[in-house]
Amino acid sequence: MSVVKSLIRLDTEASLEPLCLAVRDGIPEIRYLAIDGIVNFYLPGYVDTGFGGFFRSVSGRVEALFSDVDAVVADPDIRINETALRTLRQSLTGAPDMRTRVRAARALGILRARQAIPDLIEALYFNNIELVEEILRAFQKIKDTSVGPRIVFLLSFPQEEIKQAAATTLGLLQTESTVPDLRQLFENSRDKKTRLAAFDALAFMPQQQTAPLFVQYLDDREKELRASAVLGLGRLKDPGYLGPLQQQRDKERDGRVRLALAFALVANGQLDSLEELVSDLTTRTRRGEARPYLVELAREEAVREALRPHLYSTNAAIRKNLCQVYAASGDSASISYLEALLRDRDAEVVQEASRAIRILRSKGF
Structure with a gap:
């Protein structure tokens, strides 16, 4: 040893x-x-x-x-x-x-x-x-998205924890062919965690035929289901659902669901809601959710441009976490933004900026 x-x-x-x-x-x-x-x-x-x-x-x-x-x-x-x-x-x-x-x-x-x-x-x-x-x-x-169709059988596994992990994986891999299976699991399972995992998975790959399901749970008493419903409608990017999302934001009190609403509104072009997501990068309890939302949103050029001023925030936690966002979702233009942080006064920010530039260049930018 x-x-x-x-x-x-x-x-x-x-x-x-x-x-x-x-x-x-x-x-x-x-x-x-x-x-x-x-x-x-x-x-x-x-x-x-x-x-x-x-x-x-x-x-x-x-x-x-x-x-x-x-x-x-x-x-x-x-x-x-x-x-x-x-x-x-x-x-x-x-x-x-x-x-x-x-x-x-x-x-x-x-x-x-x-x-x-x-x-x-x-x-x-x-x-x-x-x-x-x-x-x-x-x-x-x-x-690797090719894996999805090869693990669908696990949705029928006897153990609930395997069904839950399989549903989560299929959602993250966006295996759209499994939407009917996931919807059936959500509607028929008696296990609360399994139903939530299936609903989360559906929210990662929303379709017009599942949109009414998200609307149905938009005001559910379970905050986890409300959050997933919000995310599903946000990712659908259908202007017809912007009104219900805005109405839900006006009355929602739960912090996690409000963060999901900020994501959904930004995904639908309401860039002023970025402020809430960026602000939550400063808190340990929220940054674990805020950063992945920003990574997903920053795949759009308009969002990357709107985030650019925040790269130079006075708060080091925001600068450091946005370096990670740009590492995952940046492009060639992002490298020049990040190079300015190589001279940052905070050593961890410098390290994250250097890492982000290295990763972007490895992608050919």
Whole structure:
């Protein structure tokens, strides 16, 4: 175990090959740590607070970075070492215990290992609940839309948690062919969490035929259903539903639903509602929702231009989080906006601006 820890602390590409050898060790704990060590090479600090938390001395910054391990994912421009990739793929389908396979599935998702999709699909049929859940999380991170039709069968899985994870994955992948299946799950399931997951999924890929369903739940007593209904109508971008959305905003009191309403209104051209989304980047309780909304909205040039002045906000949290938004949804023009932040007085802002520029250039901008 101490040898593996030393290899992780070494933090060089030369340590990857011996870590790969350790993944095949006869002691399970060594296998687990070696897999986490491979991830740690690409995401420094992961071993501190990741799956196992083997190293207990964790800085505040690292702890914040990995506060939600399920959301941790490598930058899109990272290229995985071939030996490491092959080792993780082999561990997923051939490791002697299921916990090692689960660990490998998580690693492949974090590293966005698109090459491992055939192995991940194969591993679904091992019928291990924990492994299936981890594979679905991996698909959410890899974001290969071709996966969607191949996991529809999981909506009929006996365990509710698998149905929920499958519905979420199909929504994120926008597998529109599954809309009838998701609607049936929403209307027929007796499990509250499963119904909500199906409704969330429908909201990611709204269609005219599902719009009346969203209108029906726009004023529901359950705030989660109201939020999803708002998001569905917002993404539909039909001017005919702008009035109901504005009316709901005037009477809505729940903060999460109001944030969803701000998203929906911006999606329908009401750019003045951007202020609420940007403002919530300063609060820990809301930025986890506000930033993904902005990432989605910033795919439109008009939104990117409207956000540009906020890149130079006096609030460092806003500058830093908007760098992440532009990294995900920016274009060639965004690089020049971000270059001005390379001289920012806040070191974390400089780091995020540099990262965003690197990612955008890796996309060919």
